[in-house]
Amino acid sequence: MGIHEITENQHRYFFSGKTRPVEFRISALRKLQRALRENEDGLCTAMMQDFNKPPFETYMTEIGIVLDEIRFHIRHLPRWSRERKVRTPLSQFHAKSFLSPEPYGVVLIIAPWNYPIHLCLEPLIGAISGGNCAVLKPSAYTPSTSRVLAKIISDIFDPAYITVVEGGRNENQVLLDEKFDSIFFTGSVAVGKTVMEAASKNLTPVTLELGGKSPVIVTETANLRLAAKRIAFGKVLNAGQTCVEPDYLMIHESVRDRFLTEYANALKDFFPSSDMSDMPVIVNEKHFKRLVGLMDGESKAIGGGYAEPRRFIEPTVLIDVKPESPIMQEEIFGPILPVMTYTDIETVIEYIRSHPKPLALYLFTSSKAMEDKILETCSFGGGCINDTIIHLATPHMGFGGVGYSGMGQYHGKLSFDTFTHYRSIVKKSTWLDLSMRYHPYTDGKFKLIKRFLK
Known part of the structure; x- marks a missing residue:
């Protein structure tokens, strides 16, 4: 299946509304949780092949952190996804105001090679929690781990919902030529600029997790x-x-x-x-x-x-x-x-x-x-x-850069926020309609406006 066909299928899947129910999102997170536990040995073997990374370090810095993040999202997602009431100014009497979280849609996650499990799946958790479809692009520099991740994702998710695209720079460029609703990139400053430039063609929001000399x-x-x-x-x-x-x-x-x-x-x-x-x-x-x-x-x-x-x-x-x-x-x-x-x-x-x-x-x-x-x-x-x-290594604080080291944050609630748009909604009553905002403008209405807005 070509990349354009993949993204088209994901847009159709998203518009079907299947990803929106909180129960669906939690079920997807549990599937990912089970799959990580069942494939722990395979992931550790792949990391040994790519990096000579010991299983202890692979679990501590990759698998364990991801599992902890999933657990945190499962616990808090029902509350995060609710509409949240906010105060309404007296000038808008009588009305109710609330924030309505909605998923962006189809998101692209481009992961680096240095922590190929952690930095691929951690943002995916936020995308799932937010109710999005996702295309994952792991790094070609860690081929063994990339293959295992692709197998895990294909075994548990419909590719129209979540899929992995393997490959190198050519695949990256083809993906960036597609229209996504959000792009999450982790990598170098130089490539981050390329991602941001490509995203600007469609005014796609980006999260850039970059680096620098710390x-x-x-x-x-x-x-x-x-x-x-x-x-x-x-x-x-x-x-x-x-x-x-x-x-x-x-x-x-x-x-x-x-x-x-x-x-x-x-x-x-x-x-x-x-x-x-x-x-x-x-x-x-x-x-x-x-x-x-x-x-x-x-x-x-x-x-x-x-x-x-x-x-x-x-x-x-x-x-x-x-x-x-x-x-x-x-x-x-x-x-x-x-x-x-x-x-x-x-x-x-x-x-x-x-x-x-x-x-x-x-x-x-x-x-x-x-x-x-x-x-x-x-x-x-x-x-x-x-x-x-x-x-x-905590879901209780955000992680991200500033300036050349990146923009946007994730982990915990901020991962949900990164892949969520908050709609501001005012629900106005129909039993009362204050006339001061309507034409004709009069001195009396002007005085009322000044009393409310000061």
Whole structure:
């Protein structure tokens, strides 16, 4: 079936009204929930084939998070989908006002390769909850996982309702040439601009979850052992191929050397085996060579080794990195941590504010004043104080970027909102009709209008 035929079938399915009942949506979520549990082993095997990602990490960062999101939506969807009464101005007496949620229609979800289960299915949950049909486009860079996802979706859903389109750039372009009612994209800034440009032709609303260079700041008052362990966790998770990874470190120069010792100790604790065989690898040769090239000419305080045949890069710390260094010009997306030192926090703030707003920021400090200062002066999508990564693993807060790191948020209720249009409805009574708004306009009516609207 061609892509145009797929989208036409989905539009017809949506207009049939089948996706609108809350019972239908909850049933679809339960089907997805059961299928994930039944196919856990197959998904873990696929992730090992694509990434060498251990089942523990696959469940923690992909399957488990998705299951938790589904559970949250099943619990709250009946309340989210109800019409909600709001106040009516006295000038509109007598009337009732309410917000009426409706699905957008047929949505396109373009997922990236770095978390191919999580970042494909998490937005799908919002699309299902909102009552939409959906076309999923997983990344061609993770073919094993893409095949398993396509099989799961085809087994449990009518393709006129939800379907997967596999392939690469050609399929992406054909999909973007179609008319969708909403597009959800996760990926790079460059491709995000292409998606937004294509969406503009049909004035299609877009949600863009992008990336950027997310800083981590360690002050002189930080708990260095804990900071090192939690930053190392964020850097080695998925081999650093995480959109909210701590991209670079700015640390007070008085504690840098102690931090490096603690970071090395943390890595030894994480990987007792010297071959680090249970650490994920880089997704493909292109990205592997890019990362190796970024280390050229830099001073390596920790690690720096790599094994090309299996696309493995050892957790690495670079020191004395200059702002103009190549590794500071692009998002790293690998287990390499460049370190720059500071003595005055104002220089850190100035550096961060002089660059595009990052998707995440991480601050390690025991000073409430420092915490307040960073939050008041730096703009970023989200982040943590005294930890990394974990702010995205909750359905109780939204996740998304700002500026170049993205637009729109999802997770929990905000996923439902992302794929929902709220109609503003006024239901006016017929037993009373105030005449002040009608012609002819008189001084008396003018005085009444001024009394109501002031």
